[in-house]
Amino acid sequence: MAQDAAGYDYVIVGAGSAGCVLAERLTTSGRHRVLLLEAGGTDRRLFVQMPLGYGKLFHDPAVNWCYRTEPDPGLAGQADHWPRGKLLGGSSSINAMVWIRGHASDYDDWQAAGNPGWGWQDVLPAYRAIEDWEGGSDAFRGTGGPLHIGANRRDLHPLTHAYLRACAAAGLPETPDFNGAQQEGAGVYQLTVKGGRRMSAARAFLRPAMGRANLRVLTHAQATRVLFDGRRAIGVEYRHKGALHVAQAGREVILSGGAVNTPQLLMLSGVGPGAELAALGLPVLLANANVGATSATIRA
Ligand SMILES: Cc1cc2nc3c(=O)[nH]c(=O)nc-3n(C[C@H](O)[C@H](O)[C@H](O)COP(=O)(O)OP(=O)(O)OC[C@H]3O[C@@H](n4cnc5c(N)ncnc54)[C@H](O)[C@@H]3O)c2cc1C
Known part of the structure; x- marks a missing residue:
């Protein structure tokens, strides 16, 4: 070796x-x-x-x-x-x-579950810092960061606009920014695309x-x-x-x-469910049943 x-x-x-x-x-x-x-x-x-x-x-x-x-x-x-x-x-x-940062309440839930530093107010500055959002900066969005996010508003198919009008008529109003103040609603995806x-x-x-x-x-x-x-x-x-x-x-x-x-x-x-590793002939350095488990099988 x-x-x-x-x-x-x-x-x-x-x-x-x-x-x-x-x-x-x-x-x-x-x-x-x-x-x-x-x-x-x-x-x-x-x-x-x-x-x-x-x-x-x-x-x-x-x-x-x-x-x-x-x-x-x-x-x-x-x-x-x-x-x-x-x-x-x-x-x-x-x-x-597709650029969707997730819902603020999810981050707050993760923090409340015992993960300091994962609340929305903790991660928002990091998101704003990495963004170069075409729509311009505000309290939720950043510009000038390394990751360009295109608003994807040009040359939309006419059916897209018709679809958004239909959503509004059905009671789901349009949101101008899924990553902004109003996350819920119908809208056009923002894309991590720059210059084609x-x-x-x-x-x-x-x-x-x-x-x-x-x-x-x-x-x-x-x-x-x-x-x-x-x-x-x-x-x-x-x-x-x-x-x-x-x-x-x-x-x-x-x-x-x-x-x-x-x-x-x-x-x-060697880090994982002990019996499973041993059955495969792998050394067990640290037995932990949660490594590789799905959320349905994780044990607290
Ligand atoms: C088809 C598809 C569509 C998606 N669409 C979206 C979307 O539109 N919007 C969105 O937000 N998210 C989307 N996602 C999810 C998003 O891309 C992922 O959540 C994110 O990229 C995961 O990042 P990561 O760093 O955890 O892992 P990855 O980005 O997957 O990186 C892991 C890297 O580690 C390498 N690697 C693995 N094992 C080893 C090893 N033993 N040795 C060396 N290298 C190794 C892999 O080859 C890979 O390059 C999509 C994912 C897929 C697959």
Whole structure:
């Protein structure tokens, strides 16, 4: 197994929505060396850059993990297709580009459930700071941030306007901004698109940081295991060009592989439901039944 000679302060697993932002923020000061591992390849592909290419990416294993669920009783036993991005930008490079930040009361509920810092008043400044909203800034929206959000108001099909009028006639009034003062209502989706090209997290955050000497981005590099010293994560084992390598992290290992892959990597590393891991011959470092569980099966 090859030892990555360069020492890093942070090793980030997964260059998706979260990983791209983290890589940018952690390298801004120039004080930290960061390795960003991405299992997929480049986002410089026509159907990734072109917003209408979205439909072409939905089943393309070149950029998509193309997961399949277990048969789902709620779907009369059918197995569903679960797309997840596998390239720079992660799912933000294959998603539908709709910009809806979520409802203020949901954030407040999360905070009330015991998560300080997750209330709406805590996260709103962060949202305003990353936004470059075409509609202009106000108490809810930001401008001048790295992530451009288009208002999507030009060249709408006449049927769109007719549909909105019909909604209003049926008692659902139009909202001018799903992310503004009035979230409820009918309206036109805002899109993370700029100049006719997809505004992924890679474009907004990672690409501007990629020229920094303290950031190394490795594509086609899949983390296979988090390495621990006791219970402290000290590095990552990853596969690149057919060989296994090890990268040490002096400060932190950050897992941003997405909702499916992050728990999987934890389980491969010995963190997860003990009996299940042991049955698969995996070492059990920390038994925790909630790793990999669905919200329906999580235990408090
Ligand atoms: C088809 C589709 C349409 C969507 N539409 C919308 C939308 O319109 N609006 C919206 O707000 N949201 C949408 N979403 C959801 C949104 O894109 C995701 O919630 C978000 O991108 C998830 O970010 P993440 O950082 O958690 O993971 P991801 O962005 O998925 O990033 C995870 C990254 O980690 C990499 N990775 C995983 N495991 C490893 C490993 N072991 N080693 C190295 N790298 C690894 C993956 O390849 C991937 O690049 C959509 C998602 C999909 C798939």
